[in-house]
Amino acid sequence: MNTEPKAIVLLSGGLDSATVLAIARAEGFEPYALSFRYGQRHEVELAAAGRVADALGAQGHVVADIDLRVFGGSALTADIDVPHHDRVEDLDSSEIPVTYVPARNTVFLSFALAWAETLQASDVFIGVNALDYSGYPDCRPEYIAAYETMANLATKAGVEGRQRLKIHTPLIELTKAQTIQRGLELGVDYSLTHSCYDPSTEGRACGTCDSCLLRGRGFAELGLTDPALATPTDAAR
DSSP, rough: OOSSEEEEEEESHHHHHHHHHHHHHHTTOEEEEEEEEOOOOOTHHHHHHHHHHTTTHHHHHHEEEGGGGGOOTTTTTOOOOOOSSSSGGOOOTSSOOTTTTTTHHHHHHHHHHHHHHTTTTOOEEEESSSSSSOOOOGGGHHHHHHHHHHTTTTTTHHHHHOOEEEEEEEETTTTTHHHHHHHHHTTTOOOOOOOOOOOOOOOOOOOOOOOHHHHHHHHHHOOOOEEEEHSGGGGOO
16 A cells, blocks of 8 residues: 655646656655646647656646636737747846746646645645746745645635645755756656747747746756757657
8 A cells, every 4th residue: 555645746748847746756755747738839748748747657647628828918828929039148037028827826736736635635746946037926935835825724625624735846946957957866857858938840849938048058057968959859759
């Protein structure tokens, strides 16, 4: 009988969430991966999420269908161009980028909270990061703390004292290079992942969107080449 505590891991299929899944396993949790088909232009990430979930031994993997395109407001869900830059130094960290999806982490965490309650789990892992640019308001430590407080008031299990939800953010203070290093130590195969916001029709990473540039810099700082740029996205299938 498996005595490991269960945990929900939000898994996009990208570099950060793959690392978080590996960390959850290393910390002794039985991970259940949760991904979303939310109308994102880079839906190819869901194939990567499936590969990562299989490779890292997720106990289960659910892809929830929601459609955030009905609200728009983001370059990932509306007819708004994804910004491209020649260099990572050109990124503007003073403003929230147009790739921010309104309230996305709040929506995702709400689904995770619901699944955690049905699984009788008290732990949720999410790969938010307050460094390395992003600027997203729902990646800040104060947001996570506030959400955790709310979550413990929101469920039957919480009210009855059967659940004390903890939101784990193991990457929140790590640089991208530190995240990659941690993942490599835990055996993450980053060729299985996909982080690009504006992939080609074949699913190939563009190399010039914010996500690609930050990811590429992380590998470069470790003296490595990003496998997403070295080979086609589907090469690891």
